[in-house]
Amino acid sequence: MSDQSPPQEGPGPAPGYNTHAVERLTGVRATTFRAWERRYGVPSPRRLPGGQRVYGERDVAVVRWLRQQTERGLSASLAVAQLRQMPETVGQPATRAAFAPLELAEGMVQAALAFDSTTLERLLSQALAAHTLETVCLEVIQPTLVNLGERWHRGEVSPAVEHFATALVRRRLEQLAALLDTGNGRPLIVMGTAPEEQHEIGVLILSLFLRRRGLRVTYLGPNVTAGAAVEVSQRMRPEMVCLSATTLESAGALQGIGQALAALDPPRPRFAFGGQAFQTDPALAKGIPGIYFAGDASQATEAVEALLRE
Numbered sequence: 001m002s003d004q005s006p007p008q009e010g011p012g013p014a015p016g017y018n019t020h021a022v023e024r025l026t027g028v029r030a031t032t033f034r035a036w037e038r039r040y041g042v043p044s045p046r047r048l049p050g051g052q053r054v055y056g057e058r059d060v061a062v063v064r065w066l067r068q069q070t071e072r073g074l075s076a077s078l079a080v081a082q083l084r085q086m087p088e089t090v091g092q093p094a095t096r097a098a099f100a101p102l103e104l105a106e107g108m109v110q111a112a113l114a115f116d117s118t119t120l121e122r123l124l125s126q127a128l129a130a131h132t133l134e135t136v137c138l139e140v141i142q143p144t145l146v147n148l149g150e151r152w153h154r155g156e157v158s159p160a161v162e163h164f165a166t167a168l169v170r171r172r173l174e175q176l177a178a179l180l181d182t183g184n185g186r187p188l189i190v191m192g193t194a195p196e197e198q199h200e201i202g203v204l205i206l207s208l209f210l211r212r213r214g215l216r217v218t219y220l221g222p223n224v225t226a227g228a229a230v231e232v233s234q235r236m237r238p239e240m241v242c243l244s245a246t247t248l249e250s251a252g253a254l255q256g257i258g259q260a261l262a263a264l265d266p267p268r269p270r271f272a273f274g275g276q277a278f279q280t281d282p283a284l285a286k287g288i289p290g291i292y293f294a295g296d297a298s299q300a301t302e303a304v305e306a307l308l309r310e
């Protein structure tokens, strides 16, 4: 019998997976999901007459889901509490389509257009319960904001709609940041946006991804001036200062910050930057003394980790 095939048994209840197969399917060690079973009652395998556990499809989905939640920093007990509130979220094929990132983003757009914060909050919770943090940020939140914002920039919806959705998303991202590892003992990265740059969701997402990898991040918010960058570098001694620019004007202002940090006495931080402005015009990065991270927040996370390992 292969590991993933159902354990052999006579006629009766639905087939399932043995312990080893669940380990292989989920990447979670048996000692871990047996501990979850003991403490929280999930997964809930049935037993064969010989006492061996048999796990069903839903058990596998639950173990996989608990793994995702604990990897993004939630304690197992909190994740189980969330599971109990929304049991339909995990492992039910009939509801999976409704929790697909595209559907969730579309639902969030409609909720924002109706100023319906309850639905917007619920859809965000469902997204976080059903998908990894990366998927939620890049495939649910980003398209939702871009969709709403582009309607606003085209004059189709009022600025209030975009502000309403951005404020709610920013609040939730900040709550998640507070839940994640504090990164004690790891190198510090100070983050924010360039001078005069108000677009902050992208860099906030990047800061969250870095925190999830256990890095220590201080997020300064939008509009970090050269003076502020110099002051935090002298006071906090970060390993890296990383700023984002979305508009062409704020990208230009990063040159002065790179120069100001390069003029500091050692130990001085590395200066890094990225963001939508450089995706629009990569040549902008040329004049800025620092490390340019191309790509989205996921790719930048890999690059930052690689750099700090050096």
Ligand code: B12
Residues within 6 Å of the ligand: 138, 141, 142, 145, 146, 148, 149, 150, 153, 162, 166, 196, 197, 198, 199, 200, 201, 202, 203, 205, 206, 242, 243, 244, 245, 246, 247, 248, 272, 273, 274, 275, 276, 277, 279, 280, 293, 294, 295, 296, 297, 298, 300
């Ligand atoms: C929401 C929004 C706003 C909000 C921002 C709210 C907030 N607190 O963040 C508000 C209302 C403040 C706003 C204002 C303006 N906006 Co606006 N805005 C947007 C919109 C609709 C969405 C931005 C967003 O949050 N996207 C979601 C995030 C997750 O995506 P992202 O920022 O691209 O981030 C991803 C990557 O770029 C990358 N990334 C981001 N930062 C970093 C940093 C590093 C280091 C790395 C490696 C990667 C990285 O990773 C992220 C995840 O993948 C965009 C439209 C669009 N297509 O993006 C316009 C847009 C960015 N805005 C635009 C403009 C013109 C303006 C205004 C000038 C409008 C005006 N006339 O007032 C002002 C400028 C204010 C200022 N000085 O900063 C233009 C920019 C054009 C340009 N290149 O200059 C856009 C593209 C709209 C358009 N089509 O014209 N805006």
